[in-house]
Amino acid sequence: MARRWFSIFLVLGFLVGDLDGSAGDADQIYKTCVDQCEKTASIGDIFIQQCIFLANDAVVNSTWYMQEPLYLQWKQLNCRSDCRYHCMMQREKEREALGLSPVKYHGKWPFKRIYVFQEPASAALSAFNLMMHFNGWLSFFVLVNYKLPLRPQSRRTYYEYTGLWHIYGFLSMNAWLWSAIFHTRDFELTEKLDYSSAVALLGYSLILSLLRTFDVKDEASRVMFAAPILAFVTTHILYLNFYELDYGWNMKVCIVMGVVQMFVWAIWAGVTRHPNRVKLWIVVFGGALAMLLEIYDFSPYCGYFDAHALWHAATIPLTILWWSFIKSDAEDRTSILIKKSK
Numbered sequence: 001m002a003r004r005w006f007s008i009f010l011v012l013g014f015l016v017g018d019l020d021g022s023a024g025d026a027d028q029i030y031k032t033c034v035d036q037c038e039k040t041a042s043i044g045d046i047f048i049q050q051c052i053f054l055a056n057d058a059v060v061n062s063t064w065y066m067q068e069p070l071y072l073q074w075k076q077l078n079c080r081s082d083c084r085y086h087c088m089m090q091r092e093k094e095r096e097a098l099g100l101s102p103v104k105y106h107g108k109w110p111f112k113r114i115y116v117f118q119e120p121a122s123a124a125l126s127a128f129n130l131m132m133h134f135n136g137w138l139s140f141f142v143l144v145n146y147k148l149p150l151r152p153q154s155r156r157t158y159y160e161y162t163g164l165w166h167i168y169g170f171l172s173m174n175a176w177l178w179s180a181i182f183h184t185r186d187f188e189l190t191e192k193l194d195y196s197s198a199v200a201l202l203g204y205s206l207i208l209s210l211l212r213t214f215d216v217k218d219e220a221s222r223v224m225f226a227a228p229i230l231a232f233v234t235t236h237i238l239y240l241n242f243y244e245l246d247y248g249w250n251m252k253v254c255i256v257m258g259v260v261q262m263f264v265w266a267i268w269a270g271v272t273r274h275p276n277r278v279k280l281w282i283v284v285f286g287g288a289l290a291m292l293l294e295i296y297d298f299s300p301y302c303g304y305f306d307a308h309a310l311w312h313a314a315t316i317p318l319t320i321l322w323w324s325f326i327k328s329d330a331e332d333r334t335s336i337l338i339k340k341s342k
């Protein structure tokens with residue numbers, strides 16, 4: 001999921017480095033290589049299939065009524081991405097021979113590709129997170145609808161947060177889906193979708209953390225809690241997509257939303273008598289520890305596993321535990337409410 005965010009405690013500055021200005025792509029040899037590659041469709045003896053059409057065609061700079069066909073734009077994107085990749089690999093080989101350590105290119109470490117996958121480890125782990133959320137959500141769905149008793153009159157669940165967790169499940173799966181796609185192919189569109197989905201999830205889970213920990217049950221109060229956050233998050237997403245994808249500002253927003261909900265859950269876990277508060281403790285502390293991976297941003301091991309990929313690995317067990325907490329919360333609340341109604 002959006003890479004820069006969870007660098008939470010490293011209060012701005014150290015790692016923030018803006019996305020298009022990394023050491024690797026500032027290198028003149030690399031720049032020349034990419035330019036040459038896009039023009040000639042080759043680097044040394046590597047032939048870039050995607051650039052061939054562009055090399056023979058001059059539909060660049062077309063006006064609106066002579067829009068480039070979509071496939072051509074797609075090819076152009078892939079041509080650039082392939083050239084950048086091969087130039088980066090070549091440059092890194094040269095640097096390694098000189099005894100230099102890897103540097104970032106366009107905000108990312110030099111990852112080895114596998115087929116179309118630019119960052120295979122992060123993409124696969126994102127897909128795994130998606131599966132874990134689906135699995136967690138499905139077992140929650142089965143639990144509240146089929147295993148636990150329903151209210152006799154309305155046939156609705158006793159648990160008051162059922163609908164809210166369903167939305168949470170949907171937003172989580174959506175965010176991990178776009179994360180997997182973004183780590184597969186990093187284009188402006190996939191990047192925006194990944195960032196937007198992640199912001200939506202983070203904003204929504206903040207609302208949810210407040211509603212659950214403050215035991216907000218009636219609709220009117222829920223709206224009062226949610227409305228300002230929803231309004232802010234919506235505006236923020238529109239700003240990122242249609243005005244400026246400002247990484248620094250986005251990170252600040254995400255840091256605040258992330259840290260606040262973590263504290264909310266941590267404090268609640270400390271004061272509540274909830275029978276499963278241990279799970280909550282582990283998720284909160286595990287989550288904080290996993291964030292250290294984002295701070296200690298090391299270059300990819302074997303060309304595949306960087307700190308960000310490991311962070312995606314760390315969220316897998318936390319996700320399992322988190323859904324397990326949610327389910328036990330549903331069971332706990334249901335049994336309390338049934339006892340009350342007797």
Ligand SMILES: [Zn+2]
Pocket residue numbers: 001002003122179183308312
């Ligand atoms: Zn990611």
